Amino acid sequence: MKQITKYIIKNSLKRIFLYRACLVRLRLMGVEKVFSYTLANETGVTSEQVRKDFSEFGIKGNKRGGYDINDLLEKMEKIFHRNKDHNLVLIGMGNLGLALSKYSKFVQRNMNIVATFDIDPFKQKQRSDIPVYSMDRLKEIVDRFRVKVAILAVPEISAQEVADKLIRHGIKGIVNFAPVLLKVPQDVIISNVNLCDELESVIYYVHKQIKVDGLKNLELLYKDMKY
Amino acid sequence: MKQITKYIIKNSLKRIFLYRACLVRLRLMGVEKVFSYTLANETGVTSEQVRKDFSEFGIKGNKRGGYDINDLLEKMEKIFHRNKDHNLVLIGMGNLGLALSKYSKFVQRNMNIVATFDIDPFKQKQRSDIPVYSMDRLKEIVDRFRVKVAILAVPEISAQEVADKLIRHGIKGIVNFAPVLLKVPQDVIISNVNLCDELESVIYYVHKQIKVDGLKNLELLYKDMKY
């Protein structure tokens, strides 16, 4: 049965990503060990929160000794399946799609856009290093590269239709840039990125002059946001 | 004092945006009245949640009669300061910046990118309808157009430096696309958009075959996500 799947990254997972980025930086600087309060300082949370988050993901340090950075990163890579490569497809090679197809950080993080797709034959001329195919080659590519996750950058009006097609061909997760709530089967993960909403809420909060910061900020805080 | 400002849109605010999009669609279809359970159905939440959210933002309906769509949208416009225009600047006219500068939905929602900026003189040739200036004209433009919110699409390495400059010139809110935690004064709102993290978490959840859906989905749910 198809239904609206609202999917929001859990805050603890968001924080884990922050810790990881921080650990990568520290390792680059030659640091080998880290304490929960170091990570806490760098990421604007409390040290208990760091330890609780780690414990949620089954990560253990050594008492008194803190955490070994290499060890920690290795465990995280396993948790996030970063030891394997992940093949992605990108649908819609318009303004946004083109930018995304050129974004090098995806590759650095083992996520490869193996092909992009567009209905517009004009766009199907190679626009970046990655080939641009017409939609009728979707199944072939998805099967060949065992693609499970897609990036959807088509206009609002086509988003549902394209999502349906993706799912028919075996896609299980979609990062959706179109400002619509997609109706999908229960086992499909949808992450909606809505830049207008993002901007509007910044404007909203700027107008209220309210914010959340690392050093837990006052009564206004919990009235209006969560972290 | 500068510090890490972690800012996450409150879920109730996210839902309000969903309701609004839905109301706009309904109005377009000629519908005039709406009940909490209609909105709930369309957005994948419960009707109590809709009413609680409305009450948080001080929105009242009429018992038995539901809500008047025009009235509701008007109230929301006021809450989100959508009756006025909001001028924005966009810094970094690379791949992503160019795409964003061409995004028409911002204007449709009363958010105007009045100018874009880049240090690269090559990019300073007009790349879209909006002018591309060098950074030394930032202050002039921000002052002239009373800009309070900026979109930051520069490389990771320059993000903090550019953010500092923006804030010196009076910017109070930033939507940041660079994958770094910016250190800013307490009264500045930062919203981080991290596409890699977004993709990685979809991959993570796809691997776990876990999802949240509108019809509250069992034990697996609360173990891993929140909505």
Add this chain to the structure above:
DNA sequence: TATATTTTGTGATTTGTTTCACATCAATTT
């Protein structure tokens, strides 16, 4: 006008998340 019906609005309750407080362990010092 009285009664039934429908939908809102909100206290009370449940569920989830963060912070607190401290036992536990490992390393260092005496």
Add this chain to the structure above:
DNA sequence: AAATTGATGTGAAACAAATCACAAAATATA
């Protein structure tokens, strides 16, 4: 070897968010 120190890990407590349950209000019906 014992005492001290400094960090982790985790139940308990505090806090926040979502759901439940129902009174109150508005409308429809008899």
